[in-house]
Amino acid sequence: MRWFRGTDEAQxxxxxxxxPQRISRRSTGFTEFTRTLASFNDLSVLDLGPTSSANIxxxxxxxxxxxxxxILRAAREAVAGLRPGEGTEGLDPKRFFAENLDHPEHRFDAxxxxxxxxxxxxxxxxxxxxxxxxxxxxxxxxxxxxxxxxAGPDFPYCRYHIAxxxxxxxEVVPDFRLQRIFNNRHIENLFKDFSxxxxxxxxxxIREVLAVR
Amino acid sequence: xxxxxPDDSPERPQSNSSTVANLAAPPTAPxxxxxxxxxxxxxxxxxxxxxxxHIGKSVKVKGELAGSEDLYFDGEAEGSVDLHEHTLxxxxxxxxxxxxxxxxxxxxxxxxxxxxxxxxxxxxxSCSLTGDVCTKRIVIEDGAFFRGxxxxxxxxxxxxxKAATVTPAAGTTITPASAAAIDEVPELAVTGPQASxxxxx
Numbered sequence: 348m349r350w351f352r353g354t355d356e357a358q359x360x361x362x363x364x365x366x367p368q369r370i371s372r373r374s375t376g377f378t379e380f381t382r383t384l385a386s387f388n389d390l391s392v393l394d395l396g397p398t399s400s401a402n403i404x405x406x407x408x409x410x411x412x413x414x415x416x417x418i419l420r421a422a423r424e425a426v427a428g429l430r431p432g433e434g435t436e437g438l439d440p441k442r443f444f445a446e447n448l449d450h451p452e453h454r455f456d457a458x459x460x461x462x463x464x465x466x467x468x469x470x471x472x473x474x475x476x477x478x479x480x481x482x483x484x485x486x487x488x489x490x491x492x493x494x495x496x497x498a499g500p501d502f503p504y505c506r507y508h509i510a511x512x513x514x515x516x517x518e519v520v521p522d523f524r525l526q527r528i529f530n531n532r533h534i535e536n537l538f539k540d541f542s543x544x545x546x547x548x549x550x551x552x553i554r555e556v557l558a559v560r
Numbered sequence: 561x562x563x564x565x566p567d568d569s570p571e572r573p574q575s576n577s578s579t580v581a582n583l584a585a586p587p588t589a590p591x592x593x594x595x596x597x598x599x600x601x602x603x604x605x606x607x608x609x610x611x612x613x614h615i616g617k618s619v620k621v622k623g624e625l626a627g628s629e630d631l632y633f634d635g636e637a638e639g640s641v642d643l644h645e646h647t648l649x650x651x652x653x654x655x656x657x658x659x660x661x662x663x664x665x666x667x668x669x670x671x672x673x674x675x676x677x678x679x680x681x682x683x684x685x686s687c688s689l690t691g692d693v694c695t696k697r698i699v700i701e702d703g704a705f706f707r708g709x710x711x712x713x714x715x716x717x718x719x720x721x722k723a724a725t726v727t728p729a730a731g732t733t734i735t736p737a738s739a740a741a742i743d744e745v746p747e748l749a750v751t752g753p754q755a756s757x758x759x760x761x
Contacts, residue, residue: 398683400700407712414709 369508369516375547376555378513380457380490384409387456393482394459401508401516402459414455418475419523421447422468440474448475453484460491461507462553464537466523473537480540483560489541493529495552500525617653634669645678652686665695 384390390411394402395418406413422443429437458479464472483489494502502525505517529537531546531554538544538558547555612630615621619635626642633641634651641648643662650656654669665677667687675681677695685703692709700706 398700398704398706400698403698403700403710407710410714412709412711415706417705417707420705 369518371510371514371516372549372551373513374515374549374555375513376490376492376545376549376557377509377515379545379547379557380459380488381512383488384457387411390457391455392457392459393450393455395463396459396461397506399506399508401510405509411456414450416448418447419463419466422471423523426468438468438470440470443471444474444478448478448482450482452481453487454482456484456487458483458487458489459507460489462492462494462505464491464529465494465525465527466504467526469526476537477540480538480560485560486542487560489538489556489558489560491556491558493534493554493556494525495554496528496530497552498525498528612647617651650687 384392384406387409390409391414392406392409392411393414393416394406395416396402397417397420398415403413403415422438425443426438460479464476467475479489503519503521504523504525505519508516508518510516534546534554534556535544538556541558541560543559545557545559547557549555612632613627615631615633615635617634621635621637621639623639624642625637625639626644628644628646630647630649631641631643632649632651633656634653636655638657640659641656641661645663647664647666648660648662649666650660650669650671652668654667654671656669656671657673658671659674659676660671661676663678664680664682665675666682666684667689668684669686670688672690674691675689675693675695677693679695680697680699681693681695682699683689683701683704683706685701687701688705690707692711693706694711694713696713698710698712
C-alpha cells in the first residue's frame with residue numbers, strides 16, 4: 348500500500364529505521380484555523396488528540412485556556428473495560444460520553460478534532476460530533492481531517508504536533524487502526540448541525556475540513 | 561603590503577622555548593575556576609539531599625500536607641499538598657487525589673486534581689494527570705497522559721494577535737495603557753491579504 352503522508356524518501360526512512368519519525372506537512376486548513384483563533388477574545392481551545400507539548404505551547408500563545416482530552420485513548424480503555432465475550436457492541440455511547448467530553452454547553456471557541464473520526468469506534472462517531480456541536484460556541488470552529496478512499500485499513504495512525512502556524516508534524520504510532528473512510532456526503536451529514544463547512548484537499552490526499560458552528 | 565601594528569616589534573624573539581617565555585612573563589593571576597562543573601564535596605551533597613524530604617511508597621496521607629522545604633512524594637495522598645515556594649516531586653509510585661500547590665511540580669506518577677505551580681510544571685513520560693493546571697511554564701514529555709485544562713499565567717499578558725504584528729522595542733513592556741493604544745490601530749492587526757473565514761462577505 349502506498350503511504351500518502353510525507354515524501355517517498357521520508358516513508359522509506361521510516362520503514363527502514365522502524366523508530367518513531369516525524370514528517371512535516373503544510374496544512375491550509377490549520378492555517379485558516381489559526382487565523383480564526385486570533386479573532387477570539389479569552390480563547391478556549393479543546394485538543395482531542397494525544398497530549399502534545401508542542402500543541403499546548405503553540406495554543407497557549409493565544410492566551411486563554413487549552414483543554415486536552417485524548418478521546419481515542421479513552422475509547423480504547425472503554426472497550427478494554429468491557430466484559431469478555433461482550434464484544435464492542437456492549438460499548439454504550441451514553442455512558443462513555445457521561446465520562447468523556449463532559450463540558451458545559453458553548454464552552455469552547457475552537458476544537459481540534461484531527462483525524463479522530465476515521466479511527467474512532469463506529470458507535471461513538473455520531474454521538475461525539477453531536478456532543479462537540481453542543482460544547483462548541485456559536486461561530487466556534489472545528490478542524491477535522493479525513494482520509495480519502497486511497498487509504499486502506501493498514502493506514503498508519505499519526506499523532507499531530509503543531510510545528511508552526513501552517514506546518515504540522517506527523518508522528519506515526521501503531522496505536523489505532525483506520526476504521527472507515529468518509530466521503531464528502533458523509534462528512535456533510537456528520538456536521539449537519541454546523542452552519543458552514545469548508546473543504547481543503549491536501550496534496551497528500553487528506554481532506555481538511557473547517558466547520559463553523 | 562600591510563602596515564605593521566605598533567605593538568609588533570621586529571626585535572621580538574621568535575621563541576621556540578615556551579619555558580623561557582614563561583619565565584620572562586610577569587606572574588599572572590590563576591585561571592578562573594569553571595563554576596559550571598562545580599561539584600560540591602560529599603558532605604555538602606549529603607546536606608543538600610537532606611533538604612529534600614522523602615515520603616516513601618508505603619505511606620498514605622489523608623488531609624492537608626504543608627511544608628516549607630522540597631518534597632519527594634512516592635506514596636498516596638488525598639486532600640491537599642501545599643509547599644509554597646518549594647519543589648514537589650511526585651514519584652513513579654505516587655498516587656495523588658489532591659490539590660497540589662508549589663513553586664515547581666514534577667510528576668512521574670498518577671495525579672487527579674488541580675495543580676497550581678507558581679513557576680513550572682513538568683509531566684514526565686510515566687505520568688498520568690487528570691485535572692486542571694495553572695502555571696507559568698509547562699514541560700510535557702512524550703508519552704505523558706494529560707486530561708484537563710491548562711491555564712498559562714503570564715505577567716502583563718500581551719494579546720498574541722497584536723504582539724505578532726506590533727513588536728515593541730526591547731526592554732519595553734506592554735501595559736494596559738499601551739495595549740489600548742494598539743487597539744486604536746486596528747489595521748495593524750491584519751496579518752495577511754485574506755480576511756478571516758468567519759468574516760462576513
